[in-house]
Each structure stands twice: as structure tokens, then as C-alpha cells.
Amino acid sequence: MRHAHTSRTPSKTSLLRPPEHLLARLSRYWRDGGPWGWLNAMAVSVSLLLMMGLISLLLVGSLGHFWPSRLVEIALLEPMTQTSETSDADSAAIGNGQHLLGELMREEVRHVQTASGTSRPRQWWLLQTSSEQSAAASWRWLPKDMLNALTFPEQALALELRDGRVLYGMAQALSDPTTGELVTTDVSGSGKPLAEDATPLFVRLDDIESQRRNLAALRSHGEQLSKQLTALTQQYAARHDSGTVTAEFEEEINAARQALITREQQLMSLRDALTAGQLQLAGRGGHDGQIALEEIKRAWQPNALGFGGRLSLTLNRFADFISDTPNDGGEGAWPAIFGTVLMVVLMSVIVMPFGVMAALYLHEVAHQGRLTQLTRIALRNLAGVPSIVYGVFGLGFFVYGVGAGIDRLFYADQLPTPTFGTGGILWASLTLSLLTLPVVIVATEEGLARVPRRLREGALALGATRFETLWRVVLPAASPALMTGLILAVARAAGEVAPLMLVGVVKLAPELPVDDSFPWLHLDRKFMHLGHQVYDLAFQSSDAFSNRPLVYATALVLVVVILCLNLSAIRLRHLLAQRYKGATE
Structure with missing residues (x-):
């Protein structure tokens, strides 16, 4: 019985699918849509990589402007004159100064013609120096073989002015808050020369920034008082014509007028205090002259900053770029946003x-x-x-x-x-x-x-x-x-x-x-x-090279704004889809 039962059981190999040829398996795989799934996954992956690459490129390109670069002091061998290997533009770019202070931007190899008619490679360095006349950056091309020494002084200052200019130099003297005279030492008690310790300058700039905020608050309050006095004056004229002017109403007008006068006096004293501060810059190769403290937007010593200080300064400068209005230097994106x-x-x-x-x-x-x-x-x-x-x-x-x-x-x-x-x-x-x-x-x-x-x-x-x-x-x-x-x-x-x-x-x-x-x-x-601002900075500016980081920064802000708008709509679509889930099924 066991043998008969076993003989009626179908063999195990009869249940298996007969083997297919390779072409048949490939044909069935193609009909089932297998390659299209892999192609779609690959396309999505490439799109995500391209998007991440674009954002990374914009981020790195914009940080080149806001990240505080080290300041280098370059000593030249001799004042450059025109030779067979330099042009008039090169000679004018270097000038007659023995020392230059600025940010070293990049290197470039150029082929120059020698006196014998042959060409040889020559390495040049691009140095960004102080913007003396306008907000446009000042660039100097320097041949490497004419450089005598490079130093990175920790006392070197970088000043960002409110008109968009950037100045480099050494702090030499600061006006006394009481007398207004320029002094070279810290009058608060340390006695150190200002060229060695610029802390008093940073303290004064912080005080001026707080005074500017107080000035803005007082100006706003003064405008409110002026509107209130104008309304009371109109009411007084109407009551005077009807003969209903009371002593209490006259006292209210006089109090409003006196409050406005007091506020104007406070504004005048604050404005005088803001315009009194002066800073004397000097040093080898840097800006030489006096600068009103009110014109300084930010000051820092790049060579004395650590990574944390550089990162904090970068974030602050980028936040100001987003919240400020454009100036002559082209910075500020808030109105465009x-x-x-x-x-x-x-x-x-x-x-x-x-x-x-x-x-x-x-x-x-x-x-x-x-x-x-x-x-x-x-x-x-x-x-x-x-x-x-x-x-x-x-x-x-x-x-x-x-x-x-x-x-x-x-x-x-x-x-x-x-x-x-x-x-x-x-x-x-x-x-x-x-x-x-x-x-x-x-x-x-x-x-x-x-x-x-x-x-x-x-x-x-x-x-x-x-x-x-x-x-x-x-x-x-x-x-x-x-x-x-x-x-x-x-x-x-x-x-x-x-x-x-x-x-x-x-x-x-x-x-x-x-x-x-x-x-x-x-x-x-x-x-x-934002899109028009990118176009204007990239193609309509007289100094497109120095505005290149601003182009990256503005494009980054534009991409982020579009992403935020789209993500808000996507979030709302997701909520609606969850609410009416099953209605279209």
C-alpha cells in the first residue's frame, strides 16, 4: 500500500517551471517594465545630485564674499617700471608703493614675451586692496618674482563702510569721547597703543550702533509727536472758529509742542555725538586717513579670528545681506525678497x-x-x-x-x-x-x-x-x-x-x-x-568680477525663496490629500 501511494504522488520535478532561454527571460523582463523602473530611479538620483550640486555651488560661491579672508602685507622689491615683459596696465596696477595690504584672491600663470622674442610662463597674484574712491573693489596684479616678503599682521583691520567700500589698514589713533582729540592709546585705562589693541575701537563701534538704534526710535517717536501736534492744531483751528477753545485744550497743545521740542533736542544731541567720533588709519600699504566712526558698519581683525569667530562673522554678514537694502556696493536683498x-x-x-x-x-x-x-x-x-x-x-x-x-x-x-x-x-x-x-x-x-x-x-x-x-x-x-x-x-x-x-x-x-x-x-x-538683481549684478555692473560672490548669494536666496514657497504649497496639498483621501479612488 505504501508503494502504491508513493507511485500516485507526482514527482517534485514536474512542478518546476521548465527552463527558459536567455532571450525569453530578457523579453519577459522588458515586458514587465523592469528597465523603466531602474531608469526612473536613476533619473531621480541624478536630478537630486544636480540640485544638491547647484545649492553647494551657490553656497560655496557666496561664502567667498562673506567669509573673512586673511589680510596679507606684501613688500615689493622695487617700484615696477615698464619692461619688455610687462605692459602699461601691469605697471599701473602695481603702482609705486613698496608695501601693499589686502586680501590675496587667486594665482594665475601668464605667458609673457621676452626680449629675445620667446615666451615664458610667469606667475601673477591677484590682490584686493582698499576701495578708496567707490564701492567697487580695487584689484592689483602682482608678479610673484617681484615680491620680497609676505606677512600676516594680526593687528590689520578690515572696515566695511556703510556706502559699500571696504578698507584695510592699521588703527593708529581714536578720538577721545570727551575732548574729540585723536589719541594713540586707550584712554579707558589699559594704556596700550591702539595699533596693538583695537578693543577700544570695537567698544566705541558697539556704542555707536546702540546710539543709532536709539536715534531711530527717537525719530519714530518724533514723527508720532509731529502727527499728534498737527491733528491738535487742526482741532484748535476748528474750535477757535466756533469759539469752543478751552484752557485744558490749550494746555494739551502746549504739552505736545514742548514734547516735540524736547525730542528734537535729543535727536540733535545724538546726531552730534554720532558725527564726533573719528578713526585714524595708517600702516604700510593700507588706507591712510581719517574715517568717521558713523560711516563704519563693521570692523574686524581677520588674522586674529579663530574658526568660531570667522563663522559668527560670516553668519552676521549674511544676515545683514538678507535684511539690508542695496547701497552703492550692490549689497542688500531684503527689498528684492x-x-x-x-x-x-x-x-x-x-x-x-x-x-x-x-x-x-x-x-x-x-x-x-x-x-x-x-x-x-x-x-x-x-x-x-x-x-x-x-x-x-x-x-x-x-x-x-x-x-x-x-x-x-x-x-x-x-x-x-x-x-x-x-x-x-x-x-x-x-x-x-x-x-x-x-x-x-x-x-x-x-x-x-x-x-x-x-x-x-x-x-x-x-x-x-x-x-x-x-x-x-x-x-x-x-x-x-x-x-x-x-x-x-x-x-x-x-x-x-x-x-x-x-x-x-x-x-x-x-x-x-x-x-x-x-x-x-x-x-x-x-x-x-531677486531674479532681476542677479541679472543686474552679473551683466550690468561695472565690476562684475568683484560682484560674482554677490551673484551667487542672491541666486542662493532666490532658490531658497522658491523652495520655501513650493514647500508651503506642497505641505498644503499633502494636508488636503489626507483630508479627502479615498474620494478619488
């Missing part, structure tokens, strides 16, 4: 309602015929139109058309000076809304197509109207797709520069579009943009 974010927000507020309504009409209301299909084809083609075409349209239609019409109707007394008939943040936002409208419509319509028909039929069966079905059922279920369209719109609009140059963006905007005066949001004002 504010203008970029505000423009994107206005564009989103404008484009989303129109894009959603257009998508609802095309997918839910319009007859699905030939005209609707042609409209969809036209929308997809509009998404590929160059952005400069939208800029020209915005300039002609919004600025010269709608804006000029608004001026004729409501601002005729200010003509020929235009109010809305010139570029502004409103026209820039409307132009970018037209630019991104096809993207929003296509993404929203695709999301509406993924909403199951059973949700619409169920809502209608329960007695909901067509509008209630669209508003309370269909749109919430398709809200993640709406946010996808917003993300795509923000990603394209935030980095556009060409159309903005025609409809409102400028190099320097004296006022922000938002302030504390009514109506608070001024849509007619011009604005600054």
Missing part, C-alpha cells in the same frame, strides 16, 4: 480663481465638442509661449491700455505724470497670471477628471444642486490637483525676469509696495526682484 514674495502671492491670488473657474467650465459645463477640444489645444500651446511675449502684451495692454485709462479717469489732475500708466507690481502680477494661467487650467482639469462620477451622482441623488455639487463635493475632492497647479505656477513665475523688466521691476526701489500709510498696499509702485 519682499518684492518677489509679494508678487508671487498676488499672482497666486489672481490666477487661482480664474484658472479653477475656467477648468470647471471646460470639464463640467461646456459641451465636449470640437470647440472645447480646440480650446484645450490652444491652452496647451499657450503654456509654451516665450515669457517675453507675455511681457510685451502686459506692457501694451495693462500699462499703456488699462493703466493709462485709469489715470485719465481718476488721476487726471496728476497727468502727464503717470500713476497706473507705468510699470508697477499690479501689472507684473497680472502679466505673470496670464503666463501661468494655462498651467493652472490644465492641472485643475486633470484633477477634476480623476474625481469619480459616483460622487457627482450621489450628491445629485441626495438633492444637491449642480452648484452645490461642484462647490462642496467636486472641488474639495480635486483640491490636491488645484495645489499641484499652484505649485507649478509658483515654480515658473518666481524665477521669471524677462517680462518683469517691461512691466514694473527696477534696479532700486526707494519704497516698498507695503507701508503704514493708507491704503497700505500700493499696487502702483515699482518693486525689486
